[in-house]
Amino acid sequence: MAIDQNEAAAALASMREVRGRMAKGPRWGWGYHFLFGGVMGSLLAVQALPIVWRFVALAFCFMAILLMKKWGRDASGRFINGFRRGRTRIVAVGILAIFVPLYMICSWLNFSQHMWQAPLLGGLVMFPVGAFGDLIWVKAYDADLAEGK
């Protein structure tokens, strides 16, 4: 089966159009963004806890991540890898670029300088970064879809 150039261009346009429609589909909502920020902040803040409680809190964080994955799927009818190509990857790497150094600084302050408050402050900083980062990620995803990517 052979197609001509105009048919190829029309097929590409129809793909872009349907991805644009996807951008107007069901959303995750603010609750999801806040929970994401909460988990990111908690992953930092748990360092302030005694070792046993730290592991209990980490177990809760990982359980929350699994529940968020299910919530996201059910609410939006789709599952997307956070590190998917496009603008979304830049946002995901940006969030990690804040999280990892902050985690290391808080660890150093807590364990070497005995400033146990540092992870709590780090968690407080990370909460809005995670929540707004997640919101920006969704906007980036929508922008990618609207452009047919």
Place this chain on the structure above:
Amino acid sequence: MSVVPTFDPVIHAPLRLQACAILSSVNEAEFALVRDTLGVSDSVLSKHLKQLEEAGYIKVRKAALGGRQRTWLSFTGKGRKSFAAHVAELERLAATVAAASQPD
């Protein structure tokens, strides 16, 4: 990794091409989302998805949620590669239009 542009008649049918465009933008999509985005009936979409599934391009997974069965769709590795090759072929063909319409 470069993709060899290859026309794929299984993917090229308009509705299947659009369904593949949706699946390529997610890891997994629910049947209802694909159906509503395309604006078609369950039976029409099922017929087209069956062809993609028989070609080994998509995986269909059933999961229960609140006593209701939900169907999830995702590309297989073969499907993702075939779709990328098909899109590359469409872009190659469309580029010849763009080149031909350029003023001298």
